[in-house]
Amino acid sequence: MDEKIYTLTDKIDNDLINNNLNESEKDELVKSLKVLLPSDAIALAQINPVSGDVKGNALKAFEWIKWAQKLELDAIVFPEMYLIGYPIGDFIDRFPVIVEENWEWLRALAANVHGKTKVIIGFVEFNKAKKGKKYFNSVAVLADGQVKNVVRKSLLPNYAEFNDYRHFEPAEVDSKNRIIQTGGNKAGIIVCEDGWNDFDFFDKNLYGVDPVKEVVNEQQPDYLLNCSSSITRAKKEQLKHNMLSFAAKKYATPIVYVNQVGSNECLSFEGASRVYDKNGNLCAMAKSYAEQFFIVSPSNGGKIYPLPNGLEKTLNSQKAFTLDHEPDLERTYLTIVQTIRDYFKKTGFKRAVLGLSGGLDSTVSAVLLADAIGAENVFGISMPSKITSAESKNDARELARNLGINFSEISIKDMYDSTRSKFDEVFTSVEKHWDCRYKECFTNDNIQARSRALILWGVANEFQSCLPIATSDKSELYMGYATINGDMSGGFAPLADVSKTKLFALARWLNKNREQKNAIPEAVIAKRPGAELAINPKTGKPLLAEEALMPYEFLDEVIWRVENLQQTIGDMMQAEFLHEKHLKENGTPLCREQKSEWLKKFFRRMSTSLYKWAIMPPSPIVDARSINKAEYRHPIIASKINYDKTTYEAKLKELRQ
């Protein structure tokens, strides 16, 4: 297809989404586009549904279907579970009325489908059999005013963020039933995970059946049509690309892949719907992080929109830990911004308030919030205590000015003093009954963090549609280096899946790549992180995080090894860390005792932080693996896990004799 078509389809995108053409302009556009389209054009409806808003999703589908009909396309294809919204979680078990509703709306859509254009759309289907789960995860084919055919998903993922098998009955692969005619082409319908079980591509397969293989071998379709709702994660884009390309080439069959876009709480969908030709070449790709009415030709592909740098770069594999976060920063930025924006939009919140400490976490949070919901809707409050340095206050103020967000400075010294004197009264009273009072503890540190959260929640109580923001990052959460009802507290936590070293890189990237350059004061990025809640008696200066924990370069590699390689303490003692390499190069090698101590500290602190993870507010999943509740189920009482297999061997040996 040529440039002319794309200019016109872009126009459709804009006019669909913004609805800013009058009727005669619409007719004009359709007329000029129709003559240019290839004979087998179909539309991929890369669209942002709202979970549970069945009516809203259906009415939006109506609009998009009308365009497809006017253009006399062969078909328009919506993502997996579009009509009910994905994820819908246990709502369908507890409120089956929404499944009834999605069935009613499906029939209403069908009643309006006539003529050439077929509609292929994901929904939730009741399973009426006596045996099996209550529902199927299905894709309906609408034509001639009816629901003509239903294709049921066979492979039901149930790991990480996936819970398909929880709600759905897996269907036998009925390859004949998966074939539908779009114009002159025979399409084989694949539902998301059904396309992720190639026996040659993967070393280990989760399922015993490969629906792609069965459909291709038994039915010889002209192309495969994969309806997906597949989230973006670090390194996943590369895997997906390789796998789809591999399958298209292996079977010499084009693959058309349509994906949801938009974010739903923790899950972010990047769109990037696409076509692979029969040689496995990526020959058409929709935008990332935007809705699109994307017209492609299964036989001839379509246009490749420029990939965002993030996606392009993550096509390169990352097999070892690296501090070079660069390839994933654009994707990280776009994912978090989309997730904040959609969380606010879909829950009805409009404004955010956060504490600005002049530190990295709150600074990057403020930038992302400003870009997601608009600077005018963000309120940053600098809340210095007596420990807060003049530099920190200035950095907070300068950042707010640069971003154009609202800003106040409110000292918490008096709040601290009055709480502290109240605490003296409380503790004196408690001490009459209880022993074991700590000699050194975090009480004073936490008064500061909690006084700040108290102010933020006060603002949220007093001003409409306002949500306080928790600023904790992933490295700190692993260490439990975050205060309950303090910096951990908020309605949303944008950075909970971003490690500290990545956060530094992201800050630099933002300064270079946002329209407004260098919004983040250089001092924020240059200084070493610290909570500014306590003084280090050894230095007389505010305690640095790395003094309280361990070097972030080391910590982040431990996290990376735990999440990606499932390593034990023993495994890690044997591996060379990047931090060790750097120290060696500097002539100050890390001794094994120190390394062992840090590793033990990591696992000890992680174990005692599990209860904090359980009460973290919602946050976006960004990394390849996360500690997000939507993905990771970790019983808090499992606090005695032995993360080092070397330590049980003596007792075992004794008992074996």
Next chain:
Amino acid sequence: MDEKIYTLTDKIDNDLINNNLNESEKDELVKSLKVLLPSDAIALAQINPVSGDVKGNALKAFEWIKWAQKLELDAIVFPEMYLIGYPIGDFIDRFPVIVEENWEWLRALAANVHGKTKVIIGFVEFNKAKKGKKYFNSVAVLADGQVKNVVRKSLLPNYAEFNDYRHFEPAEVDSKNRIIQTGGNKAGIIVCEDGWNDFDFFDKNLYGVDPVKEVVNEQQPDYLLNCSSSITRAKKEQLKHNMLSFAAKKYATPIVYVNQVGSNECLSFEGASRVYDKNGNLCAMAKSYAEQFFIVSPSNGGKIYPLPNGLEKTLNSQKAFTLDHEPDLERTYLTIVQTIRDYFKKTGFKRAVLGLSGGLDSTVSAVLLADAIGAENVFGISMPSKITSAESKNDARELARNLGINFSEISIKDMYDSTRSKFDEVFTSVEKHWDCRYKECFTNDNIQARSRALILWGVANEFQSCLPIATSDKSELYMGYATINGDMSGGFAPLADVSKTKLFALARWLNKNREQKNAIPEAVIAKRPGAELAINPKTGKPLLAEEALMPYEFLDEVIWRVENLQQTIGDMMQAEFLHEKHLKENGTPLCREQKSEWLKKFFRRMSTSLYKWAIMPPSPIVDARSINKAEYRHPIIASKINYDKTTYEAKLKELRQ
């Protein structure tokens, strides 16, 4: 078996658990017991594992196995997944080292099993095949120094609190492999859910296969041996009893059922291991809520320990909503007390601090805490504001005195005043930039709730091993009538699955049934609930919860209908509520407008409370269904769900034409 045996087995229990016999006393006990035992005696190891503490669980098993060997029993049987602990969640995916460890300890146990006594024990097995999930949920048979046989679970529950299919590969039912010889009997091994799919007993089956049927029909075992880890919930005991009894009778085959005891975070296991004879009669039952080395004879049953009233009474079905919570109160009490106790023990906390308002929630929480961890380990702090009545202060003080818990009264008036004046400064500053300030809002209410939580967390920071307690109840959580960082905040929330009407009944029950009668001041139970955070301008008195929400009698029935009947607003408009019946009897019938308004309010408030549920601290699952995170996955962004199907029909009709 006669009384003499039971006296002796009780002694074993005590001595196993408390380890208070010397070696010669042990020998004496064994000798006197051995002559009395039937020839086919086996021990059911009703035991409380710690998730992830593989070494601890294994060493405990060693002790119990030794007793079985000394007594020359045919077998000793441990619960499902005993060795690794259930639930273990995603730890086995992220830290496969603990699965390795459970395999190593299994072999160490096996190395010590010789002679007559076989050991049957649950563990997690690696799946080494290329296809399928990483693990099996398996039961090992240990004999002759080896792992003789492994039986793999076939039916993998994945609803509510269950996540089996998430981690385990379902195994084909290999009926021959499920048969093992214990002494002269052929036992057919069933793993928990494998026994919950009878095609005749259930109207709808989750799975297509019934392992019980296959094992009985193909192998004719002398008895079925079900290894379980099955939690207690309202009404589940009755279902379990009916189902096991039904199957034993249907197949004319005794069923021996061993269950885990103890609590793990949200999940409580009641034990109550048992034997059904071939006529379906319950003929032996172990204690509830206590570990027990329970000796039974598969052919002759054993003794029925008296059922706790709670369990006995819940054998009666409850098909309509009732305010008669009586039948479930003992079970509720025992479940929550065990869950608190085990949560503290397994996480290492020893003491609890909570605010005592003189209201029902904090009062009942204090009683349960005192019974779970000891009165000396509980600290109640009365924290009056200017709204708090003298009665409330007295009630709090009297309760503490009755229970013998530690007590202080600390006024928060000055904290309130200083925070309030700080807020004035903050809001004046915010108002310069932002409009839409609320005219009436909860800011002042919440200052009080959050000041109290600030004090509780301060105590937890300052005194070792101390956890603050959140006191919110189920009815309030549904309504979002709870303050973030206030009464919702804590390390554990004992009442989060207890509705308000049940809580009243529980308070009366505690006064009647605890060793110390009437510990709860009558005034606490007699007064109508209110948070004492705001004044009702209409009455000039503190605002009552029912004035802010709706009558609890009505509210709790809505919750019951949502959780148990999955009803819509339309369904509920057609049903007669108990509250309506009572009003009618009083001559003041409820008008439909009021009913409709309450129902809409319920669903509106529920939808906007989802984000609060997501950050609730851990709490016990008690009811038939709950909003506990371990069981209920509710994407927060699904805020536009239509809970009333009547409202979309007009638009649908239009589109169908």
